[in-house]
Amino acid sequence: QVQLVQSGGGLVQAGGSLRLSCAASGRIFNDNRMAWYRQAPGKQRDLVASITSDNEPNYADSVKGRFTISRDNAKSTVSLQMNNLEPADTAVYYCNLRNGVTTSSQNYWGQGTQVTVSS
Helix, strand or coil: CEEEEEEECEEEECCCCEEEEEEEEECCCCCCEEEEEEECCCCCCEEEEEEECCCCEEECHHHCCCEEEEEECCCCEEEEEECCCCHHHCEEEEEEEEECCCCCCEEEECCCEEEEEEC
16 A cells, blocks of 8 residues: 655745645555646646656646656655745645556545645
8 A cells, every 4th residue: 555645835925935745655666657736626636747757747837937846766755846826826735646657557645735825
């Protein structure tokens, strides 16, 4: 079994910065993808950023140039540095691990953390 534990988040004014972290434990395959999703009230859960075990990042257009995803494979952690935050970034953020690289790979989720950006 795999567990993901998130930390970080909170309340910040527009233009400010926050950092989210996620630590994975358990049986983790060498080839995997870690990612951050977010879900605003009444909306679907959307991909914010992802990073492969080869450190190839991918970002949603809405966060490009403001957010940076990084990972430490030795510690099985992934982080999301969020700069120049906007009220539209307000959501619950979830850490995700896709354990493997096939269509049948298992997905795991963190507990979620609230990010609120005030105008």
